[in-house]
Amino acid sequence: MDPHLLRTYVTVARLASFSEAARVLGYTQSAVSQHIAALEGDLGLPLLTRRPVAPTPAGERLLEHAGSLLLRLDAARADLARFAAAPRETLTLVASPLALPPRTLAALPASGVTLRTLPRDEVPAAVATGAADLGFVDGAVAPSDPLRLPDVAPLTARKVAEEPLAVVLPAGHPLAGRAGLDLADLVDARWLDAPDAGIPLDRLRAAHGGPAGHGFRAALRFEGTEPRTVAALAAAGHGLALLPLSAAHGTPGAALVPLAAPRLVHRVETLHAGGEPVGPAVELVRRLTTRPGGGR
Amino acid sequence: MDPHLLRTYVTVARLASFSEAARVLGYTQSAVSQHIAALEGDLGLPLLTRRPVAPTPAGERLLEHAGSLLLRLDAARADLARFAAAPRETLTLVASPLALPPRTLAALPASGVTLRTLPRDEVPAAVATGAADLGFVDGAVAPSDPLRLPDVAPLTARKVAEEPLAVVLPAGHPLAGRAGLDLADLVDARWLDAPDAGIPLDRLRAAHGGPAGHGFRAALRFEGTEPRTVAALAAAGHGLALLPLSAAHGTPGAALVPLAAPRLVHRVETLHAGGEPVGPAVELVRRLTTRPGGGR
DNA sequence: CCGTATTACGACAGACGTAATGATA
DNA sequence: TATCATTACGTCTGTCGTAATACGG
Numbered sequence: 001m002d003p004h005l006l007r008t009y010v011t012v013a014r015l016a017s018f019s020e021a022a023r024v025l026g027y028t029q030s031a032v033s034q035h036i037a038a039l040e041g042d043l044g045l046p047l048l049t050r051r052p053v054a055p056t057p058a059g060e061r062l063l064e065h066a067g068s069l070l071l072r073l074d075a076a077r078a079d080l081a082r083f084a085a086a087p088r089e090t091l092t093l094v095a096s097p098l099a100l101p102p103r104t105l106a107a108l109p110a111s112g113v114t115l116r117t118l119p120r121d122e123v124p125a126a127v128a129t130g131a132a133d134l135g136f137v138d139g140a141v142a143p144s145d146p147l148r149l150p151d152v153a154p155l156t157a158r159k160v161a162e163e164p165l166a167v168v169l170p171a172g173h174p175l176a177g178r179a180g181l182d183l184a185d186l187v188d189a190r191w192l193d194a195p196d197a198g199i200p201l202d203r204l205r206a207a208h209g210g211p212a213g214h215g216f217r218a219a220l221r222f223e224g225t226e227p228r229t230v231a232a233l234a235a236a237g238h239g240l241a242l243l244p245l246s247a248a249h250g251t252p253g254a255a256l257v258p259l260a261a262p263r264l265v266h267r268v269e270t271l272h273a274g275g276e277p278v279g280p281a282v283e284l285v286r287r288l289t290t291r292p293g294g295g296r
Numbered sequence: 297m298d299p300h301l302l303r304t305y306v307t308v309a310r311l312a313s314f315s316e317a318a319r320v321l322g323y324t325q326s327a328v329s330q331h332i333a334a335l336e337g338d339l340g341l342p343l344l345t346r347r348p349v350a351p352t353p354a355g356e357r358l359l360e361h362a363g364s365l366l367l368r369l370d371a372a373r374a375d376l377a378r379f380a381a382a383p384r385e386t387l388t389l390v391a392s393p394l395a396l397p398p399r400t401l402a403a404l405p406a407s408g409v410t411l412r413t414l415p416r417d418e419v420p421a422a423v424a425t426g427a428a429d430l431g432f433v434d435g436a437v438a439p440s441d442p443l444r445l446p447d448v449a450p451l452t453a454r455k456v457a458e459e460p461l462a463v464v465l466p467a468g469h470p471l472a473g474r475a476g477l478d479l480a481d482l483v484d485a486r487w488l489d490a491p492d493a494g495i496p497l498d499r500l501r502a503a504h505g506g507p508a509g510h511g512f513r514a515a516l517r518f519e520g521t522e523p524r525t526v527a528a529l530a531a532a533g534h535g536l537a538l539l540p541l542s543a544a545h546g547t548p549g550a551a552l553v554p555l556a557a558p559r560l561v562h563r564v565e566t567l568h569a570g571g572e573p574v575g576p577a578v579e580l581v582r583r584l585t586t587r588p589g590g591g592r
Numbered sequence: 593c594c595g596t597a598t599t600a601c602g603a604c605a606g607a608c609g610t611a612a613t614g615a616t617a
Numbered sequence: 618t619a620t621c622a623t624t625a626c627g628t629c630t631g632t633c634g635t636a637a638t639a640c641g642g
Binding site: 001002003043044045057058061062064065066068069072073075076077079080081083084142144150151153154209274 | 297298299339340341353354357358360361362364365368369371372373375376377379380438440446447449450505570
Binding site: 313 | 620621622623624
């Protein structure tokens with residue numbers, strides 16, 4: 001189970017072709033064929049069907065393992081590389097779209113920063129592989145609970161902020177006047193499905209405790225990453241949305257009603273490799289996490 | 297970053313000796329030396345100091361990565377091996393000490409089962425590496441929350457049971473008559489520290505939301521794995537203990553007071569490799585997880 | 593037949609062992 | 618000086634590319 005063999009295997013599986021994979025990896029067809037044969041021999045199992053090239057059930061299983069394995073390998077190498085390299089002058093940040101409340105933006109240094117947004121799930125990998133020095137991730141959790149992040153490598157998370165969540169409704173909506181809303185009362189409503197920009201519907205279903213696939217039916221699906229657009233869509237009556245208060249605030253035509261139950265807050269954490277931040281990130285992390293309630 | 301090199305490196309670091317590592321791994325000193333040199337060359341960093349042999353800071357960092365990397369590699373190989381091997385007749389189960397409530401024990405098949413207990417943290421690894429077909433893990437979480445398990449490999453967890461937690465006190469204790477207890481009122485009490493047999497104190501501190509190192513001072517430390525002994529120690533006044541009701545029930549001289557706040561329950565989950573259980577485990581998992589509240 | 597995977601085989605790199613050398617307490 | 622790591626070097630395994638072969642649509 002040499003990582004090289006694993007890498008060729010996933011490439012072949014992805015491209016569904018030995019020769020294509022060879023081209024991409026800079027090998028000959030022959031070498032790729034030998035790699036696959038070696039892997040299958042080592043594990044004692046056929047991993048691919050030929051003509052058409054497709055993973056067998058065992059091969060599917062291997063793909064699941066191989067992905068995270070190769071990712072972690074990259075992460076380890078990138079992490080160690082940071083030890084060797086001189087601390088960089090410029091700071092690269094990645095964030096999920098909702099992970100940048102105004103206070104965080106205000107705390108960024110005046111120069112030498114590159115900031116990129118990424119879907120929520122990809123932030124940890126970006127930090128682990130060294131694509132970014134520091135990540136900001138958000139999520140909806142019970143107050144003071146840590147976020148549930150896929151652990152792709154030894155990363156450290158620190159709380160930055162927690163703020164209330166609000167249901168976004170059109171101003172004229174019958175529920176718009178309420179002081180607070182219970183998620184249980186909104187199970188049967190139509191919701192905006194905006195997995196990248198908002199709180200994913202699956203998260204709501206999980207928080208509500210109901211069965212996996214039920215409730216919180218999707219109305220319009222929005223594949224962009226701009227929270228303001230989600231709020232505007234909700235204001236326009238395309239479905240309800242759940243957003244952190246600060247992200248939804250000031251949307252024309254929208255009514256914001258705090259979420260009263262279940263007790264969920266919108267939480268933002270910083271994410272960096274290893275136990276302690278290094279280089280120019282250290283100052284930023286310190287500034288962000290030693291505010292009111294600080295660290296963890 | 298060949299896994300072989302990584303394996304050599306962790307062995308050398310653990311044994312703090314090239315020659316010892318060589319003996320253990322079945323290499324010559326020379327080969328080990330070359331492995332370390334190759335790794336250091338590849339990463340461009342010294343990983344070990346010689347005389348005495350000890351990891352450098354970068355080396356420490358690599359150790360963190362290497363451990364989980366090698367574990368996952370083993371896990372992948374073991375998982376694939378299950379595809380090749382004929383389904384085994386005999387079922388191997390591992391469980392943390394509190395993960396076996398009476399109803400689970402009753403559901404085990406009459407024969408062909410080996411059952412072993414392990415510290416809580418080691419159960420996932422045992423299942424992932426194929427040392428066991430099925431694992432039972434427990435933990436204290438909010439009702440219907442999944443357990444927080446270290447994800448060492450693609451494993452599937454399924455809820456088996458949830459039951460109330462109880463504070464175990466000596467029968468004559470002033471609080472023994474209460475109908476329920478709040479953890480906040482017990483921060484300053486003396487607690488039994490029984491990380492393997494009971495709920496770890498760190499978990500209580502986290503649930504209470506206080507700062508990391510404070511509160512829930514340890515009285516006697518118990519390093520065994522028998523919950524009954526923990527209950528008996530608590531009854532004898534050596535400190536408070538938090539246990540699932542069924543584990544503490546019927547302890548002579550003990551008073552059990554349900555935990556009223558924060559809302560924590562004792563939850564047990566099964567753990568198996570891949571998406572679906574295989575072999576003789578499938579029937580057992582089905583029987584255990586389709587009880588009252590079932591799967592997830 | 594043409595594209596594509598496999599097999600045969602030769603060249604080269606690298607991985608390990610033996611043995612000599614170097615460093616350190 | 619004894620112990621332990623490193624270096625030098627020879628051997629052998631294994632990996633890749635070239636080229637011939639088999640297989641399918």
